[in-house]
Amino acid sequence: MHRLAPVLLLALPAVAVAxxxxxxxxxxxxxxxxxxxxxxxxxxYRHPAETLAFFGVKPTDTVVEVWPGGGxxxxxxxxxxxxxxxxxxxxxxxxxxxxxxALEGKDAATYGKVxxxxxxxxxxxxxxPDGSAxxxxxxxxxxxWRFGGEDxxxxxxxAMYRMLKPGGTLGVVEHRLPEARDSAAEEKSGYMKxxxxxxxxxxxxxxxxxxxxxxxxPKDTADWSGGVWTLPSYALKDVDRAKxxxxxxxxxxxxxxxxxx
Numbered sequence: 001m002h003r004l005a006p007v008l009l010l011a012l013p014a015v016a017v018a019x020x021x022x023x024x025x026x027x028x029x030x031x032x033x034x035x036x037x038x039x040x041x042x043x044x045y046r047h048p049a050e051t052l053a054f055f056g057v058k059p060t061d062t063v064v065e066v067w068p069g070g071g072x073x074x075x076x077x078x079x080x081x082x083x084x085x086x087x088x089x090x091x092x093x094x095x096x097x098x099x100x101x102a103l104e105g106k107d108a109a110t111y112g113k114v115x116x117x118x119x120x121x122x123x124x125x126x127x128x129p130d131g132s133a134x135x136x137x138x139x140x141x142x143x144x145w146r147f148g149g150e151d152x153x154x155x156x157x158x159a160m161y162r163m164l165k166p167g168g169t170l171g172v173v174e175h176r177l178p179e180a181r182d183s184a185a186e187e188k189s190g191y192m193k194x195x196x197x198x199x200x201x202x203x204x205x206x207x208x209x210x211x212x213x214x215x216x217x218p219k220d221t222a223d224w225s226g227g228v229w230t231l232p233s234y235a236l237k238d239v240d241r242a243k244x245x246x247x248x249x250x251x252x253x254x255x256x257x258x259x260x261x
Contacts, residue, residue, distance in 0.1 A: 022049035025059040029080035034110045039072050045232075045249035046139075046173075048076055050214045055171035055256055061134035062086040064163055066119060066156070067141045071099040077137075078103075078111050086115065088133070090163075093118035093125050119159060133163045137171045140252070142197050143190045143228075150200075157204035161259060170206055170257040172197060173215055175228045175250040190228030194253045206257035215252035222251060 022030070030049045057063060059080050068074050068089045081087040089100045097116050104111040118125035138160070145153040160170055177191035186192050198208055224230035228250050234241060 020050075020053045022053040023058075025080060026052050026057065029059075029076045032076070032079045032110075034079065034107060035075045039075055042072070042249070045215075045217070046072075047214050048073065051171075051173065051212075051254060052076070052080075054210070054212045054214060054254060055135060055137065056169055057135050057137075057171075058085070060084045062088070062132055064088040064090055064117075064128050064133045064136045064160075066136060066138040066160060067091045067096060067144070068100055069139075069141075071103050073137070073139055074100050074103060074111070074114065078114050082110070082113050087113070088115045088117050088128050090117040090119040090128055093121070120155070128163045130162045131165050133168055134165060135169045135171065136160045136163055139173045140175060142172065142174045142200070143186065143192050146186055146192060146196075147188075153200050154203060157200045157206070161204045161206060164259040166259055166261040168259050169209070170201065170259070172201070172255045172257070173252050174255075175222070176216075176253045177222055181222070188227060189222070189224075191222050191250070192253075194255070197253065197255060201255070201257050205259065207260055208255065209258045210256040212254040212256070215254045217248055217251040219247045220249075220251035 026049050030043070057080070061081065062085060063077055063081055065073055065077060065088070068091060074089060077087050089097055091097045100111070100114060100116065104114060116126060117128045119127070121127045142153065145156045164170065174197055175191045177185055177189065177193045179193050179195060181193070183193065183196070186196060202208065220231065222228075226235040229235035231244050231247055231250055234244065236244075
């Protein structure tokens with residue numbers, strides 16, 4: 001399998017930016033009464049207000065969330081953009097968007113404006129128009145693409161690049177593998193090296209604009225026998241559950257990229 005050229009490591013900009021205080025619209029969306037208690041309980045690990053503020057998300061933006069999974073961020077982004085912006089949930093058609101559909105089904109007032117798009121897309125499936133998005137976001141997904149091989153990861157970053165307007169922002173949060181570790185761990189652990197994620201993004205044409213430690217967790221050693229899922233999603237079920245609960249969710253990189261104008 002072809003691997004990214006190691007020379008990319010030499011070109012990484014040394015940028016570290018503190019996450020700004022969340023503007024009022026983001027804070028209000030995070031505090032939305034429509035959010036589920038189980039999701040709110042994870043705010044202390046995922047820092048949604050600070051994360052979205054770091055990425056510069058505004059309520060007037062066209063925002064695309066790529067592979068929204070269970071809809072954790074949908075509960076925030078849908079109300080944030082409902083009045084003056086637009087929110088696309090883009091994922092595998094159709095199963096990968098079932099959780100978002102379920103939100104729409106139970107609360108059309110909050111989620112009825114969510115637009116669903118296929119990614120990757122087949123002929124005839126709805127898509128995000130090229131050059132239409134102000135912001136594209138993806139949370140803890142790069143490892144899933146990497147499991148499908150480096151070519152799949154490249155294709156996904158290229159697709160996100162096409163969605164964005166020139167000058168638009170790509171925000172990525174991903175489980176972080178220390179740079180000194182064997183890269184083979186990326187193929188099974190759920191963790192990715194920052195240099196790998198940056199490599200995929202820059203190969204697609206993005207420029208790295210900033211890094212934040214808002215989602216860092218120094219308690220996570222990233223070497224669990226069950227991979228990242230050992231931590232609170234509890235792949236080991238009740239084995240050492242208290243230990244993993246005390247560690248919390250994974251150590252995560254938070255990277256901001258821009259599409260050049």
